[in-house]
Amino acid sequence: MANTRDIRRRIKSVKNTAQITKAMQMVAATKMRRAQARAVAGRPYAALIGKVASRIRPEVVDAGHPLLETKPVKKRLILVVGTDRGLCGGLNTNLFREIHTRDRAENLYVAIGRKAKAFLPRLRASGVPTGGKNLIADFELKDNFTLAQSKVVSQFLIDKFLSGEVDAVDIVYTRFVTALTQVPTASGLVPVSAAEVLAKTAPEPVAKEEEGGAVYLSEPEAGELLGSFLPAVIHFRVYQAILDARASEHSARMVAMKNATENAKEIIKDLTLEYNKVRQASITTELLEITTAQLALG
Amino acid sequence: MSATLHLDIVTPDGRAFSGDVASVTLPGAEGDLGILPQHAPLLAALRPGELIYVANEAGSGLAREVYLAVGTGFAEVTGESVSVLTDMAVGPRDINAEAVEAELKRAEEYLRSHTLVGEELEATEVAIARSIAQLHVLRTRAHVA
Numbered sequence: 191m192a193n194t195r196d197i198r199r200r201i202k203s204v205k206n207t208a209q210i211t212k213a214m215q216m217v218a219a220t221k222m223r224r225a226q227a228r229a230v231a232g233r234p235y236a237a238l239i240g241k242v243a244s245r246i247r248p249e250v251v252d253a254g255h256p257l258l259e260t261k262p263v264k265k266r267l268i269l270v271v272g273t274d275r276g277l278c279g280g281l282n283t284n285l286f287r288e289i290h291t292r293d294r295a296e297n298l299y300v301a302i303g304r305k306a307k308a309f310l311p312r313l314r315a316s317g318v319p320t321g322g323k324n325l326i327a328d329f330e331l332k333d334n335f336t337l338a339q340s341k342v343v344s345q346f347l348i349d350k351f352l353s354g355e356v357d358a359v360d361i362v363y364t365r366f367v368t369a370l371t372q373v374p375t376a377s378g379l380v381p382v383s384a385a386e387v388l389a390k391t392a393p394e395p396v397a398k399e400e401e402g403g404a405v406y407l408s409e410p411e412a413g414e415l416l417g418s419f420l421p422a423v424i425h426f427r428v429y430q431a432i433l434d435a436r437a438s439e440h441s442a443r444m445v446a447m448k449n450a451t452e453n454a455k456e457i458i459k460d461l462t463l464e465y466n467k468v469r470q471a472s473i474t475t476e477l478l479e480i481t482t483a484q485l486a487l488g
Numbered sequence: 489m490s491a492t493l494h495l496d497i498v499t500p501d502g503r504a505f506s507g508d509v510a511s512v513t514l515p516g517a518e519g520d521l522g523i524l525p526q527h528a529p530l531l532a533a534l535r536p537g538e539l540i541y542v543a544n545e546a547g548s549g550l551a552r553e554v555y556l557a558v559g560t561g562f563a564e565v566t567g568e569s570v571s572v573l574t575d576m577a578v579g580p581r582d583i584n585a586e587a588v589e590a591e592l593k594r595a596e597e598y599l600r601s602h603t604l605v606g607e608e609l610e611a612t613e614v615a616i617a618r619s620i621a622q623l624h625v626l627r628t629r630a631h632v633a
Binding site for chain 1 (some may be wrong): 496498499500501502503516517518521528529530531532533562564571573611
């Protein structure tokens with residue numbers, strides 16, 4: 191039987207762990223509320239900009255734009271929005287599983303977050319781990335990042351597409367559904383016409399312009415307008431995806447830490463019981479010894 | 489054929505307005521655009537300025553004009569709906585004159601004291617235009633609020 195001192199020591203260490211996980215849970219909860227509010231506030235904008243973007247096809251705007259051109263996809267660039275820190279349950283694992291299913295040897299990657307950066311070199315679609323050759327850039331963003339900061343990332347993606355280095359750009363991130371549910375999601379980003387609506391809205395009633403083949407009027411002239419509208423769509427979708435990923439991260443961490451705290455409490459309970467048993471057993475033995483000794487003397 | 493337009497105004501910070509209106513006046517990048525129901529499909533860039541919509545008071549038949557200061561963005565018009573995507577949408581009641589004026593002064597000062605190029609210049613000019621749009625709405629429309 192273990193001795194009482196060992197058990198006391200273990201109880202103490204588990205208590206310390208519980209304290210830490212409890213603190214992390216509180217921090218994550220606060221951050222989650224903030225991130226969640228931001229992510230949810232951007233949803234209507236994302237839905238609407240996605241809806242408008244999905245209606246814009248070369249046929250209806252009477253002007254082409256490089257960002258609308260669908261090409262046969264040989265090289266695909268994937269933006270992976272991971273987290274900077276671990277201890278957030280299965281969040282990154284689930285996200286990376288999603289990437290595994292889409293990994294091709296020709297794919298290139300851009301990472302946001304240290305975990306994604308560490309994971310991507312281990313992809314092995316071509317048989318052996320790529321060792322980082324498939325990772326062309328990585329970015330780190332703080333939690334309170336602004337649209338201007340995420341624009342750096344999205345501009346990089348746009349440039350890669352426009353220069354012809356890649357034929358399509360996708361984004362893989364964890365969509366925030368509720369504090370308990372986060373879904374790894376992949377969606378097309380560039381070309382814009384191939385992109386599906388970010389937040390799924392109810393199916394659109396067939397718009398008139400599709401029936402009649404009418405063309406959008408535009409102001410300023412179509413080419414110029416698309417030149418500013420399409421990048422704005424991409425910038426915003428990347429921004430919203432990162433917001434979603436952040437909200438997911440903090441919720442996942444909060445839940446993971448809550449579980450950890452509960453597990454620690456469970457262990458403390460078991461250990462305390464064990465400790466009391468040992469203590470009592472030793473008292474009983476001592477008493478027995480004393481009585482036997484007395485009997486022997488008497 | 490419906491005689492109303494469904495107007496949606498959204499910003500990255502949330503939905504500013506959603507409802508049926510009789511008409512909308514948008515600050516288009518190349519001039520103000522008056523939109524009535526059955527307008528031809530249109531896609532327009534917006535400049536910071538004043539957006540006016542005429543709200544239908546249900547049943548009463550009264551028309552009430554509502555004024556909002558909006559930032560840069562885009563508008564999509566179909567026969568039945570107008571979707572406005574902008575980075576700002578505030579009514580006269582929500583504009584804080586002092587804060588806006590301070591912001592305007594700061595941006596102007598910045599423009600004068602620094603030689604700005606590219607994105608920074610653009611951002612500062614947009615900030616100034618936004619402030620002016622807000623002040624304009626505040627000063628000319630405060631009485632309607």
